[in-house]
Amino acid sequence: IKNEAHNPTGTVTDRGLAVVAEAARRADADTLALPTTGNGGQSAAAYAARAGLLSRVFVPSRANFINKAMINVHGGDMRVVEGRFDDARETYEREREELPAADEEEWFPAAAFDSPFRHEGMKSVYHELAADLEWTAPDAVVVPVGHGATVSGLWKGAREFDELGLVDGTPRLYAAQPDGCAPVVEAVESGDDPEPWEYPDTVVGSLEVPDPAGGLPAVEAIRASGGSGVAVDDEDLLDSAATVAQHEGLEVSVACGAAAAGAWDLADDGAFDSDDTVVLLNTGTGNKDADIVRSRLMGRGM
The missing domain is CATH 3.40.50.1100 (Rossmann fold)
Known part of the structure; x- marks a missing residue:
């Protein structure tokens, strides 16, 4: 993570x-x-x-x-x-x-x-990731996608490091979105440009972006990387955020819950090899969403 x-x-x-x-x-x-x-x-x-x-x-x-x-x-x-x-x-x-x-x-x-500045700043996510992995590229990165700036910046950082010879190769990028608002995933799967999501409905406010400004750059980055997209329902992503907390001790955002749930779905579908290094991007602290996750657990009698 x-x-x-x-x-x-x-x-x-x-x-x-x-x-x-x-x-x-x-x-x-x-x-x-x-x-x-x-x-x-x-x-x-x-x-x-x-x-x-x-x-x-x-x-x-x-x-x-x-x-x-x-x-x-x-x-x-x-x-x-x-x-x-x-x-x-x-x-x-x-x-x-x-x-x-x-x-x-x-x-x-x-x-x-x-402006170009915001997604340029996102390149540093990959810079740190490559350094953490001793200057090697992971096989795959599962990224929660809202506006599209993070996944676009991450891909730009990966591509530039590869071109400069600092890291050999680039990772496959996988977009994770809630199935109640998944314009980027839908576009990746259909092969078309992203279209506005008509009726957005998800508990993940940070990912409820029905017409993302960076939708097309995000789709192009995912396609260029050889990755794909995955949409998950709210219950699965909330359960996944809680599972990460209970097994890893990390208080992750519900957006990361989408990445975790999506990664498990992708693994079940054979997207990863057994020896792949797969990174989940936790985009934020869990305390901003604690009430939502706790309500889900209480609803399950936990």
Whole structure:
């Protein structure tokens, strides 16, 4: 398990937002602005504060309490939008369009794929992974996919290390998504470009992105790597997050639960050889989702 829970705000998103904040500072912008499912907003508020910038964050009402509370704690200007991520994104886009021209220049876009900086920062996931494996490539990496920035950045990092001769070869990448919102997995399986998911419905708020900005780059990365996608139901991913906690002592995000459940499904389908090195990416700390996992266990009488 590549564990990203130790980042400053507890998720892999910090890697991208650290680069975005530095780019904004160098551009003399004064505000990081973005719509977010939650984690990106918390990270943006933290790194904006660190860089001496303001932050303007649009979050859906369903975002978890910790995300919203910490955006406030870091001094972020938070707009809670009734509904889901697409509602927050629409509000962000509308308010940005209504800004006077002078103010618009002060808003530095921090959302995934609004600039090259966020997914560039994600390359360092692979840099550390290769170093942890003594400069060898794993055979496969199972990645929870929401906006698509993490899997795209991971592939870019792997490809560049291979081209530079720092690591021999690249891993197969497998996208894991909840079956209630799986536009990237559906596109990988169909051979088509990703289409917006019409009725998103999953307990994994961070992965409920029905029209991901990086959907096509994510699909292209997975195909180029020789991997595939897997969609799992909410019950399986919650049970898998609990299983990881009970057997490995790691408090992983429910997004990682999707990766774990997906990896077991892929193994059952023969995607891995018995001697493969398979890495699961834990994108964040489990304490943001503890109530959801605990409710699932209580429902099972545990």
